[in-house]
Amino acid sequence: MQSRDIQITFDCADPAALAEFWCEVLGYRVQPPPPGFDSWDQALESWHVPAEERNGRSAALPPDGVSGPRVFFQRVPEGKTAKNRLHLDVRAAPGAVGDERMDALDAEATRLAGIGARRVRRVDPDGGMETGFIVMQDPEGNEFCLD
Incomplete structure (x- = not known):
């Protein structure tokens, strides 16, 4: 069997803030917006995403030339209630x-x-x-x- 890339996903309340924190911890960078857009706000605006939904997710990537998993952050309504089973x-x-x-x-x-x-x-x-x-x-x- 061939190895596979993985993504690590965090459920959280504030994806943008948590992505910035983990970028600082890991030496990663926030995933840039798609080609043709100068910012994520510009992209989300053009896709008609309501302002209150724009911090629904974020992602962190390893720096260019370095391999490692993508780290994804998604907003969920509930807070953390127990110890992580994975860390x-x-x-x-x-x-x-x-x-x-x-x-x-x-x-x-x-x-x-x-x-x-x-x-x-x-x-x-x-x-x-x-x-x-x-x-x-x-x-x-x-x-x-x-x-």
């Missing part, structure tokens, strides 16, 4: 170990808190299998880990 691990300290690793993760946690994330807890290395990570939440409460 992203953001590789913020690849190859680092011990104090160097945890210092890098702490620095990234502080940076992300500055743009709306919330730090939930830190799990320190145990000298065995656990290398350490930090559990975070995005501005809408979706859990992810800095790994």
